[in-house]
Amino acid sequence: MATFAEPLRPNVASADVQLPGVRDYEQVDTEIIGTLKPTAGWFGALGVAIAMFLVGAAAWIYQIYWGLGNAGYAPPVMWGVYIITFVFWVGIGHAGTLISAILFLFRAGFRTTIYRCAEAMTVFAVMTAGLFPIIHIGRPWKFFWLIPYPNWRLIWPNFKSPLVWDVFAISTYLTVSSTFLYVGLIPDIAVLRDRETNPLRKRILAILSLGWRNSEPEWRHFMKMYLFLAAFSTPLVLSVHSVVSFDFAMALTPGWHATIFPPYFVAGAIFSGIGMVFTIIIPIRKFFKLQHYVTINHLDAAAKLALFTSMVVGCAYLIEFWVAWYSGVAAEQDYFWNRVFGEWWWAAWIMLTCNMIFPLSLFSQKLRRNPTWLFILSIFINIGMWFERFVIIVPSLSHEFEPWQWGHYVPSWVDMSILVGSFGWFFMWFLLFIKQLPVVAIAEVKEIVPPKLRSHARGHGLDPSGHHLPYGTETPGEFD
Amino acid sequence: MRRGLVAAFREIDATCDAIEALKKKKYEFTVYTPTPRHEIEHAVAAPMSPVRRYTLIGGLLGVTFGYWIAVWTSEYWPLVVGGKAIASWIPYTIIGFETMVLVGALSTVAAMFINSRIPKITATVGFDPRFTHGDYGIFVEAAPERLKEAEETLRAHGAVEVRGES
Structure with missing residues (x-):
């Protein structure tokens, strides 16, 4: 009979993740509200983000004035950095909804302390993504033509076009994810309102909290609403990147016309989003001293999710090659050969290394529980996922059916400045958010802190004052 | 004229006991809780949200x-x-x-x-800021002659503070 070695750590992903370092509700309020005080480091980071944003804004103004010819497009490659970055940012948004909605429906305990961060990331990432089709069309003041509005010419958009599906998917996603973020914040804003001493801020928080009072009927309706919003967001998030993938899959271009695209895009989006969650949450837990909220166990569980999605994406990469070979279509086979061993080999290998090979390190529990490694890996994932979109878009367009039509693509300084600006825009909003509103959900953390009980005899694991006792080593929790 | 009492509780089991007692005596009340808890939900036994x-x-x-x-x-x-x-x-x-x-x-x-019933823009009666912090609360509304009995019930079940509200 086989024998199994004792695991080094409890299997946290299958258990409710508890917070042994958090003893009562008052501690939650004090520590989370304490993170809202601005620091010199925060001002510095905000300054850098605003400077990056201004670089991008200046480049966009330049492009609007001098025309789209400055964007580095050259026939046949008429989609470039803007569409790559659009898909990249939409993808980043997906992990937020996965963590806040899908893991909520699955009752995954490790989501509790990271979901607010991920949800805010979703909203700002989709806000950033939404700018890129507008930048890409060259005449941004005409973007509203995509919206079906009554007009005297009685002209309507073509509802059979994937670009119109995109408008519906992205605008619905932005609306629903920002609504989800805001309504989740209402009880926490009420906590801030009741602890605030500055009269002006108190007034603003009172308006934003809508008079929330933590009453039982409010919670009853709130919980039901939260459940249904999560239930709507789950298929929505799967639909959004499927629709984005249709922008490509509906075309006959080699490398694009594949039925695998929707699941491949959704898995890639979630993978890239988890990468960005690590990029954001690891510095936050360090600088905000929230290691006992976002514990090593939470990171471990999220790292397993990253490993799983990385393997799904890796599988999709390999299946694409297999399908190209099996199809017998010369253009398709030639395209995939060119992708890995031809002109664009360097981009493809950045993608394969960052997204398929490096994440395999997460099979090691030691590395999953090492925040420094997770942070470094997350940067590789971000780079790898941007290059994945580069590899999908540029090699396909530059290497279509007719050899005389093949071309090259080099992004211009305007493209790259707007790319830098998008990171500045995203982090500017995110940094402003984390100092105005709680980055860890106060009310939801209180749900996993055992409540005080009157009688010690009636409360398992509580001391006579009603605080819960430190967990034993057999309890899934923080042991590092 | 109906008046009210606001009671604060430190412990969840005390709050649930007080809710049961108030229900038996047919008082109208609103419960406050820092976070949604099934114990409170079961004690109140309110109808399903529409x-x-x-x-x-x-x-x-x-x-x-x-x-x-x-x-x-x-x-x-x-x-x-x-x-x-x-x-x-x-x-x-x-x-x-x-x-x-x-x-x-x-x-x-x-x-x-x-x-x-949100947004609420009017001043809130029967609420205390500690209910968004760490305490549970019950706001009982009753005719003036029944308030004494309500106060005794709330204190008997572990209310750390009871104050009048009108």
Whole structure:
């Protein structure tokens, strides 16, 4: 009979993740509200983000004035950095909804302390993504033509076009994810309102909290609403990147016309989003001293999710090659050969290394529980996922059916400045958010802190004052 | 004239005991809790939230609108593209789905606002800021002659503070 070695750590992903370092509700309020005080480091980071944003804004103004010819497009490659970055940012948004909605429906305990961060990331990432089709069309003041509005010419958009599906998917996603973020914040804003001493801020928080009072009927309706919003967001998030993938899959271009695209895009989006969650949450837990909220166990569980999605994406990469070979279509086979061993080999290998090979390190529990490694890996994932979109878009367009039509693509300084600006825009909003509103959900953390009980005899694991006792080593929790 | 008492509790089991006692004596009351707890929910035993009905109606209206706008505008300009049907229901399912989610989700939020009576802009009676901090609370509304008995009930079940509110 086989024998199994004792695991080094409890299997946290299958258990409710508890917070042994958090003893009562008052501690939650004090520590989370304490993170809202601005620091010199925060001002510095905000300054850098605003400077990056201004670089991008200046480049966009330049492009609007001098025309789209400055964007580095050259026939046949008429989609470039803007569409790559659009898909990249939409993808980043997906992990937020996965963590806040899908893991909520699955009752995954490790989501509790990271979901607010991920949800805010979703909203700002989709806000950033939404700018890129507008930048890409060259005449941004005409973007509203995509919206079906009554007009005297009685002209309507073509509802059979994937670009119109995109408008519906992205605008619905932005609306629903920002609504989800805001309504989740209402009880926490009420906590801030009741602890605030500055009269002006108190007034603003009172308006934003809508008079929330933590009453039982409010919670009853709130919980039901939260459940249904999560239930709507789950298929929505799967639909959004499927629709984005249709922008490509509906075309006959080699490398694009594949039925695998929707699941491949959704898995890639979630993978890239988890990468960005690590990029954001690891510095936050360090600088905000929230290691006992976002514990090593939470990171471990999220790292397993990253490993799983990385393997799904890796599988999709390999299946694409297999399908190209099996199809017998010369253009398709030639395209995939060119992708890995031809002109664009360097981009493809950045993608394969960052997204398929490096994440395999997460099979090691030691590395999953090492925040420094997770942070470094997350940067590789971000780079790898941007290059994945580069590899999908540029090699396909530059290497279509007719050899005389093949071309090259080099992004211009305007493209790259707007790319830098998008990171500045995203982090500017995110940094402003984390100092105005709680980055860890106060009310939801209180749900996993055992409540005080009157009688010690009636409360398992509580001391006579009603605080819960430190967990034993057999309890899934923080042991590092 | 009806008056009220606001009681603060440190412990959840004390709050639940007080709720049971007040229910037996047929008082009208509102419970406050820093975070949703099943213990409180079971003690109050309130009817199920009607939010789900708004969600269903909103979702159905949304999907209908999505299909309708796509079909109607196609019929208005009956231009055959790629040999496809003028009103192609398969691609229009994407529009129908997105509008279902949009209208359904917004109706759900509206339902929470309507049923919870928020936004509240008037000064709040029967509330204490500590109920968003760490304490549980009960606001009892009763005729003046019944308040004494209510206060005794609340204190007997572990209220750390009881004050009058009108």
